[in-house]
Amino acid sequence: MSETMLSVAGLGHRYGGANGHLAIADLSFDVRAGELACIVGPSGCGKSTLLRAISGLITASDGEVRLRGELVRGVPSDLAVVFQDYSRSLFPWLSVRSNVEFPLRSRGLGKAERRERSDEVLEWVGLGDAAAKYPWQLSGGMQQRVSIARALACRPALLLMDEPFASVDAQTRFELEDLLLGARKQFGSTVLLVTHDIDESIYLADRVFVLSRSPASIVRDLPVDLGAERDQIATRQSADFVQLRSEVAQLLDVRTAART
Numbered sequence: 001m002s003e004t005m006l007s008v009a010g011l012g013h014r015y016g017g018a019n020g021h022l023a024i025a026d027l028s029f030d031v032r033a034g035e036l037a038c039i040v041g042p043s044g045c046g047k048s049t050l051l052r053a054i055s056g057l058i059t060a061s062d063g064e065v066r067l068r069g070e071l072v073r074g075v076p077s078d079l080a081v082v083f084q085d086y087s088r089s090l091f092p093w094l095s096v097r098s099n100v101e102f103p104l105r106s107r108g109l110g111k112a113e114r115r116e117r118s119d120e121v122l123e124w125v126g127l128g129d130a131a132a133k134y135p136w137q138l139s140g141g142m143q144q145r146v147s148i149a150r151a152l153a154c155r156p157a158l159l160l161m162d163e164p165f166a167s168v169d170a171q172t173r174f175e176l177e178d179l180l181l182g183a184r185k186q187f188g189s190t191v192l193l194v195t196h197d198i199d200e201s202i203y204l205a206d207r208v209f210v211l212s213r214s215p216a217s218i219v220r221d222l223p224v225d226l227g228a229e230r231d232q233i234a235t236r237q238s239a240d241f242v243q244l245r246s247e248v249a250q251l252l253d254v255r256t257a258a259r260t
C-alpha cells in the first residue's frame with residue numbers, strides 16, 4: 001500500500017462566524033501517493049472552499065488537512081495549483097520559459113537547474129519550440145499546457161487542479177486530459193482534480209469522490225477500475241464506464257438538479 005499523500009480529516013468550514021454559512025461539514029478523505037483522484041459535486045456545494053482549505057489559503061473552522069503527514073498551515077511549498085482561467089494565472093509580460101521558471105526561483109533553484117527543468121517539461125507538453133514566445137501569442141489550449149508545465153516543473157507532492165479544462169474546446173479538452181494522464185505516468189504525480197464533468201472525472205480518475213449538496217460532505221468514494229491505459233473512444237464506450245457514469249449521475253441527482 002502506497003503512502004498517504006493528502007489526508008483531509010473531519011474538515012468543516014463556516015463563513016462569517018458561528019451563525020454564518022456552513023460551506024463544508026465533516027468532510028474526510030485520503031489521496032495516496034501516485035493516485036489521481038477527482039472530486040465532483042453540485043454547483044455551489046463547496047468545492048472551492050475545500051480547495052482553499054487544502055491549499056492553505058483559508059484555515060478551516062474544524063478538522064485538519066495534512067500533506068505528507070505535515071499539518072497544512074498556510075500555502076505549502078510542495079503544492080502546485082492549476083486553475084481554470086489560464087489567462088489570469090500566467091504572467092503576460094514573461095516568456096513561456098520565464099513563466100515556467102518563475103516558481104522555481106522562489107524555491108531556490110539555480111539558473112542551470114531551472115533551465116533543465118523548463119526544457120524537460122516544455123518538451124513534455126509539446127511546447128519545446130514555444131519557450132521564447134509570450135502567453136498571449138498562444139492558443140488557449142497551449143496556454144493551459146504552459147500552466148501544467150509550470151506546475152510539473154515544481155515536482156509538487158500534490159498537484160491540485162480546479163476545473164482545469166473547462167475553458168477549452170472539446171477536442172483540446174480531450175488532448176489535455178490525455179496529456180495529464182501521460183504526465184502523471186511520466187512524473188509519478190499525485191493529483192486531486194475538481195470537475196463539473198462526470199465523464200471527465202471517470203475517464204481520468206483512479207477514484208472519484210462525489211460530494212453532497214451544500215454543506216459539502218463525501219457521499220461516495222468510488223474506485224474506478226478501468227485500468228491504467230485509457231482511450232478517449234474505447235474507454236468511454238465500455239460497459240464499466242457507462243455503469244460508473246450512471247452511478248455518479250444518480251448520486252448527484254442530475255435530473256433533479258436540472259429541474260431546480
Ligand SMILES: Nc1ncnc2c1ncn2[C@@H]1O[C@H](COP(=O)(O)OP(=O)(O)OP(=O)(O)O)[C@@H](O)[C@H]1O
Pocket residue numbers: 015016021022023041042043044045046047048049050214
Ligand atoms: N467568502 C465567502 N463568504 C461567505 N460565503 C461564501 C464565501 N465563499 C463561498 N461562500 C459560500 O459557500 C458556499 C460554497 O461555495 P463554493 O464557492 O465553495 O462552492 P463551489 O462548489 O466551488 O461552487 P461552484 O460550483 O459554483 O464553483 C456557497 O453557498 C457560497 O455562497
